Amino acid sequence: MSKVIxxxxxxxxxxxxxxxxDELINHxxxxxxxxxxxxxxxxxxxxxxxxxxxxxxFKNKSEFEFHQQRVKDSYWGEVTANVERHYEIFE
Numbered sequence: 001m002s003k004v005i006x007x008x009x010x011x012x013x014x015x016x017x018x019x020x021x022d023e024l025i026n027h028x029x030x031x032x033x034x035x036x037x038x039x040x041x042x043x044x045x046x047x048x049x050x051x052x053x054x055x056x057x058f059k060n061k062s063e064f065e066f067h068q069q070r071v072k073d074s075y076w077g078e079v080t081a082n083v084e085r086h087y088e089i090f091e
Contacts, residue, residue: 002060002091003038003057003058003059003060004056004057004058004060004061004063004064004089004090004091005055005056005057005089005090006054006055006056006064006087006088006089006090007054007055007056007087007088007090008053008054008085008086008087008088009045009051009052009053009054009086010051010052010054010080010083010084010085010086011050011051011083011084011086012050012051012052012080012082012083013050013082013083014050016079016080016082016083017049017050019079020052020079020080020083021044023075023076023079024042024052024076026075026076027042027071027074027076028040028042030070030074030076031056031067031071034058034063034066034067034070035059035063036058036059036060036062036063036064036066036067037056037057037058037063037067038057038058038059039055039056039057040055040056040057041053041054041055041056042054054087061091
């Protein structure tokens with residue numbers, strides 16, 4: 001199985017920014033500790049503070065799907081429920 005790459009960005013509503021920024025550290029740590037995570041980067045834009053650029057690489061599709069489900073069931077999933085997601089996924 002080949003690795004899965006997700007790249008793109010999210011736009012966070014202004015009222016959700018504090019919670020998203022606070023939880024981002026925990027979200028990064030949890031994701032980096034997943035066995036299938038190769039690269040995980042979420043970076044806030046300097047020119048648009050509501051935009052966060054996202055780049056992820058996972059070993060394979062099943063590891064990527066595990067990550068997606070974990071995120072949905074996590075506090076990060078709650079605090080990002082209202083974000084706009086603009087992603088491309090490559091397998």
